[in-house]
Amino acid sequence: MQKSLIFYGLRETMGRMRENPRYNVISMRISDQEQQFLEEVMQKSRKSASEIMRAALKYLMREQTLSRTSK
Secondary structure, X not given: OOOEEEEEOOEEEEEOOOOOXXXXXXXXXXXXXXXXXXXXXXXXXXXOHHHHHXXXXXXXXXXXXXXXXXX
């Protein structure tokens, strides 16, 4: 397995090069109820919060595309 060394500022990290690297970060505030629900979904699906939010975003993007084409 080949490892690559990547430098970000003064910090160096080791990891594989990604085909579609993600550089954008979103931070959001959620209620205690939303946090509890998210944790339950994470536990049941064995996915990270990021994976769940990406799936939700893809769903919304698909819905938006469908609503545009049905007009």
